[in-house]
Amino acid sequence: MRSLIESIAAALARDGLILRGGFNITDGEAAPPGLSGAPVKSVLLVGQAGAEPWPHFLRWRENQPQTIVNPLDTWSREVIGAVAKDFGARAVSPSDKPYLPFQQWAMRAEGLRPSPLGILMHPQYGLWHAYRGALLFEDELPVPAVQTAPHLCDACVEKPCLKSCPVNAYSGEGFAYQSCLAHVRGTDGQPCRSGGCLDRNACPHGTAYRYPAEVQAFHMAAFAGL
Structure with a gap:
């Protein structure tokens, strides 16, 4: 018989999504509200490895108005929201306002640390993964313990991710957003x-999960407002 977490994972898999770890809220810790408004006790992160959700998203998009703003966020909310309804959870998204601490949640749930690009480095997926939402439960769940893995960036001496951008968008001083945006929009x-x-494509880790060019172009167009 499947456990609750296994059943949730199976439901998400129908649309190419995966559970990305989770954690239980500790005593005295601030917690967002659940479905009833009571503080939640467990958080399960939902996301992707590689581009597994892409064909599911494209099939959904065929039947949607092309004028939808942020269609991938809309699709993610629908899919994760349906799973949340089936399992008595509250679904939240990284783009919901007021913003929830998704990156901190992700680091806590999977024991990851940021790469020089700000994207969390995964020991298997490299930089080719994402978080699409979270499921918030008012009951404490038997969340598996985090398996700490080496941070791959620590052993990377050459740091090709900081040497490939023509406008040096990433550096020790952070992300030069305006320079990057102007370059992407320009000739x-x-x-x-x-x-x-x-820079992201220059990273040597997780290349088996690298997003196809069309997926990367989609995300770049969304970033640049094209």
């Missing part, structure tokens, strides 16, 4: 628009 930004961030 010289075609490689980024069609194939994704050059």
Whole structure:
């Protein structure tokens, strides 16, 4: 017989999504409200590895108005929301306002740390993964313990992710958002628009999960407002 967490994972898998770990809220810790308004006791992160959800998203999009703003967020909310309803959870999204601490949740749930690009480095997926939402439960769940893994960036001496961008968008000083945006929108930004961030693609880890060019182009267009 499946456990609750296994059943949730199976429901998410129908749309190419996966559980990305979770945790229980500790005594005295601030917690967001659940369905009833009471503080939640457990958080399960939902996301993807590689581009598994892409064909599911495309099939959904075929029957939607092309004027939808942020269609991937809309699809994610629908899919995760349906699973939440089936299992008595509250579904939340990284783009919901007021913003919830998704990156802190992710680091806590999977024991990950940020790469120089700000994206969390995963020991298997590299930089090719994402978090699409979370399921909040008012009951405490038997969440598996976090398996700590080495941070791959610590052993990476060359740091190719900081040497491939033509405008040096990423550095020790942070992300030069305006420089990146201007470059992507400009004449010289075609490689980024069609194939994704050059710095991200330069990372040697998790390449088996690298998003296809069309997926990277979709995300780059959303970033640049194209």
